[in-house]
């Protein structure tokens with residue numbers, strides 16, 4: 001490994017020995033930047049790598065709110081403003097009990113590259129809380145969101161930092177957050193994306209990550225294998241926003257989704273998942289995926305989400321969470337003849353799984369490339385807000401498809417330039433970094 005890259009990585013390991021997700025992301029990204037470092041001495045002179053991996057700032061705060069019993073609850077809130085070299089900080093908010101600084105720092109680092117890959121002017125950020133929305137009433141969620149925004153509002157703005165959804169944060173939460181921002185500042189402006197359609201949201205934002213994932217995957221299958229989704233058996237892990245709309249697009253493109261999951265386990269329905277039923281259970285009722293088999297008697301529910309990867313399939317779309325697909329899962333998929341693994345979630349494949357896919361010639365795309373459709377349409381929502389216009393669903397969908405196919409083309413071409421044709425992980429890291437590094441160098445030391 002290049003000595004400068006090694007030095008930056010060792011520094012991170014010394015400073016943040018307990019931040020395992022953050023170190024995992026940095027260990028994946030930095031070695032891919034060897035070509036960039038060797039081609040441009042200014043990267044080392046200006047210490048661009050150390051500035052790239054170290055967030056501009058980390059905002060950390062207490063969130064106190066009142067539950068339905070009148071008791072005061074306390075959570076931790078965060079916003080990581082990672083890098084704004086190419087545009088305002090941009091990235092989702094995650095509400096999940098596992099949220100901590102390491103998880104958000106890995107997500108923010110990935111977001112810098114992802115947002116650059118979209119070609120839109122957005123920097124990287126991420127935030128959230130260890131608040132667990134499961135089992136909370138609408139009133140509790142609203143009061144939590146209001147309390148969260150009571151601190152966050154001073155750090156965000158349409159040209160400063162524009163949060164959106166992620167795990168546990170969807171249209172409901174974005175609505176409550178937006179309402180509170182408006183009350184606190186008196187400003188009606190595009191400070192969040194993923195808003196409701198009646199107050200500045202964009203058509204297709206809800207579907208964007210899942211649809212975009214399939215547009216990317218379809219292009220990769222076509223270019224790299226002369227193949228398509230037609231007649232393919234597909235596993236989709238998760239059953240949230242990304243998973244559901246990925247499954248919808250797979251079906252539209254002629255594939256069959258045979259299994260989906262949530263954090264308790266997975267359902268296997270060999271004739272094809274009934275997506276209306278999944279939407280009813282997971283989106284409308286906020287229920288458990290296990291309820292699926294109460295209606296579809298021929299389907300099976302198995303506890304434990306990792307088991308899903310043991311099912312025989314042609315294409316795997318991990319759309320739940322980080323490190324959900326490990327080396328053992330990758331081996332099972334490969335043994336069963338998988339041809340592609342396209343990440344809908346952020347960093348769902350462990351380093352061992354990534355390595356196995358790449359070595360064995362399975363098409364593998366990292367989330368920062370294949371799940372960029374969500375933030376891309378967030379970028380389009382920002383444009384529409386600035387223009388005070390809204391585009392039709394067809395127009396947004398067309399742009400989304402163009403952006404995803406462009407990301408694939410850039411990652412693929414870069415992998416070839418770097419002598420590892422088809423290594424989309426290398427291509428995504430190297431291509432995403434290029435623009436950010438150029439902008440950082442041009443803007444001087446700050």
Ligand code: NDP
Pocket residue numbers: 096098165166167168169170209238239240241242243261262263264305319320321322324344345346371372374375
């Ligand atoms: P949702 O909250 O809508 O859904 C998350 C899904 O993943 C649920 O089915 C949930 O199960 C499951 N899940 C969450 N945590 C775990 C866990 N620790 N173990 C197993 N299953 C888990 O989130 P999204 O669909 O928005 O996000 C999914 C992934 O996609 C995340 O990695 C996110 O960062 C990424 N992503 C999201 C984008 C977006 O626009 N929303 C854009 C790009 C990436 P349960 O219901 O049991 O909690």
Ligand code: 2IT
Pocket residue numbers: 090091092093114162163164165166167193346371372374375376378
């Ligand atoms: O991981 C992601 O890209 C997101 N959660 C979406 C971020 C956004 O700003 O739309």
